[in-house]
Amino acid sequence: MLRRRGSTEALAGDESLSDTVPAGPVPALDLDTVRRTYPGGVTALDGVSLRVPAGRMVAVLGRSGSGKSTLLQCAAGLDRPTSGTVRIGGTGLAGLGEAALTRLRRDRVGFVFQSLNLVPSLSVLENAALPLLLAGREPGGRARAALAAVGLADRAEDRPARLSGGQRQRVAVARALVTEPDVVFADEPTGALDPVTAAEVLALLRHAADDGRTVVMVTHDPVAAAWADEAVFLHAGRVAAHEAAPRAEAVRALLHELGRGSREGVDEWPHLSPDPLPYGPGALARRGRAAAPSHERSPR
Numbered sequence: 566m567l568r569r570r571g572s573t574e575a576l577a578g579d580e581s582l583s584d585t586v587p588a589g590p591v592p593a594l595d596l597d598t599v600r601r602t603y604p605g606g607v608t609a610l611d612g613v614s615l616r617v618p619a620g621r622m623v624a625v626l627g628r629s630g631s632g633k634s635t636l637l638q639c640a641a642g643l644d645r646p647t648s649g650t651v652r653i654g655g656t657g658l659a660g661l662g663e664a665a666l667t668r669l670r671r672d673r674v675g676f677v678f679q680s681l682n683l684v685p686s687l688s689v690l691e692n693a694a695l696p697l698l699l700a701g702r703e704p705g706g707r708a709r710a711a712l713a714a715v716g717l718a719d720r721a722e723d724r725p726a727r728l729s730g731g732q733r734q735r736v737a738v739a740r741a742l743v744t745e746p747d748v749v750f751a752d753e754p755t756g757a758l759d760p761v762t763a764a765e766v767l768a769l770l771r772h773a774a775d776d777g778r779t780v781v782m783v784t785h786d787p788v789a790a791a792w793a794d795e796a797v798f799l800h801a802g803r804v805a806a807h808e809a810a811p812r813a814e815a816v817r818a819l820l821h822e823l824g825r826g827s828r829e830g831v832d833e834w835p836h837l838s839p840d841p842l843p844y845g846p847g848a849l850a851r852r853g854r855a856a857a858p859s860h861e862r863s864p865r
């Protein structure tokens with residue numbers, strides 16, 4: 566496995582964390598040697614360990630089929646690992662029954678699905694309020710505040726079908742944040758967006774992390790990864806590399822490095838974009854619209 570810049574957050578699956586857990590605060594998200602084998606024999610995750618503190622944004626990269634979505638679903642309690650442990654704020658998910666797991670997911674986890682999963686028959690406001698409504702909580706002003714935070718206060722009564730792709734993506738982010746969860750997962754939240762809209766969505770996730778939430782985002786895009794505090798690279802269900810304070814150039818280089826080891830080569834990475842990058846973290850910050858991660862504010 567490639568180790569870069571001395572990061573210690575992600576460990577290869579064959580390195581057990583059990584006797585190396587450092588003293589200190591409980592990580593917001595803690596995966597220990599997580600395996601997931603699907604019926605039929607596909608091993609989607611082959612012993613992934615990952616520890617993410619509160620207030621940190623992690624980008625998960627890897628070729629199609631490398632296990633990214635499975636990792637997110639296991640980490641979020643939407644799927645159960647075949648073995649290994651997942652803890653959210655110190656609570657082990659394996660020990661929870663379905664009802665308790667549903668409660669934990671509802672109260673402490675936000676998820677931005679790759680397919681968004683907005684409900685077409687509900688208004689934008691109702692979609693954003695959905696996790697509160699399902700929890701039997703009074704949406705009050707919170708859903709409106711979440712919509713305002715993503716810049717969609719004036720579209721509250723519209724149906725999702727009347728919004729642009731980027732606006733729908735922002736509704737999905739508002740819904741993921743409306744319960745003020747500890748951990749937010751996002752599966753390729755910018756995959757279908759133009760560069761400027763992508764930067765707006767990334768700024769929202771960055772802001773959530775700066776607010777103290779933990780953000781785990783799957784992406785194919787080195788520029789999107791540069792918004793994160795750390796990039797974790799999956800290959801065949803294992804953590805193949807990680808990069809602290811990732812810059813787009815370093816992420817791109819690592820993707821190429823990892824791609825060389827595969828039969829398919831670097832053509833696997835359709836989204837590699839050329840420099841200069843108009844929508845990197847610096848772009849919005851320069852326009853005073855969002856805080857970029859500190860490692861992108863001043864070149865190292």
Ligand SMILES: Nc1ncnc2c1ncn2[C@@H]1O[C@H](COP(=O)(O)OP(=O)(O)O)[C@@H](O)[C@H]1O
Pocket residue numbers: 603604605607608609627628629630631632633634635636
């Ligand atoms: N429900 C499923 N049943 C069987 N195999 C699956 C299922 N979901 C994913 N897989 C397989 O697991 C591997 C990892 O998939 P996935 O986590 O979706 O990867 P990624 O998100 O990186 O593209 C792939 O080989 C995929 O075909």
Ligand SMILES: [Mg+2]
Pocket residue numbers: 633634635
């Ligand atoms: Mg996927």
